[in-house]
Amino acid sequence: MSTRSVPDVAPVLARGGLVGVAAWLLGYLVTYLLHSGNVRDALGTAILEFLAGDPVTWKLIGWLYFNAHFVDASVPGLFGSSTTNLLSGAEEATLLVLYVLPPLVLVAVGAFVARGTTETAEAAKEGAAVTAGYLPASLVAAFAVRISVGDAVAGPVFVTAVLLAGLVYPLVFGVVGGVATAVVSGE
Secondary structure, eight states: OOOOOHHHHHHHHHHHHHHHHHHHHHHHHHHHHHHHHHHHHSHHHHHHHHHHSSOOHHHHHHHHHHHTTTOOEEEEETTEEEEEOTTTTOOOHHHHGGGTHHHHHHHHHHHHHTTTOOOHHHHHHHHHTTHHHHHHHHHHHHHHTOEEETTEEEEEOHHHIIIIIIIIHHHHHHHHHHHHHHHHHHO
8 A cells, every 4th residue: 555645646647647638638628629610600500600700610619518417507598598508319329429438538547547557446546636627627617618608607517517528527437537547557
């Protein structure tokens, strides 16, 4: 059993933080590459771009990536706000595969951060360290992908974006990746 002092934890958090940010960006990039053409060509996107006065495709791709974490978007309407998930009810395989993307990426980076660790508890902690980067990336993205039309603002539901996408997903799947590495390394 190994015990780490506080200074020994800093490199793990730093590495986990960098890898966590990279994981968020990789997931977003894959989502963008798979769906930017369809989103850009949609009539709704053209209307939003006209109303907002800015390109919104990259922001809607961010919504899709948050939706892949089961984070809904809040959309103001005439009779109050409603929430929507662009993936719910999707029948396209390329849309449905997005639900697998965040867990897959996070398990992989959790395994990467914990590589070489054979002790399960230690590997779990190292895998969880990806949260140090994934959480701030989710926080920044939740604000960055908001779309403003006049006084109305639409975008991912902030609390869910931070707690579910930023905290729960990297903790759970980063740990799974870390533990998997320890199990494989221990054999």
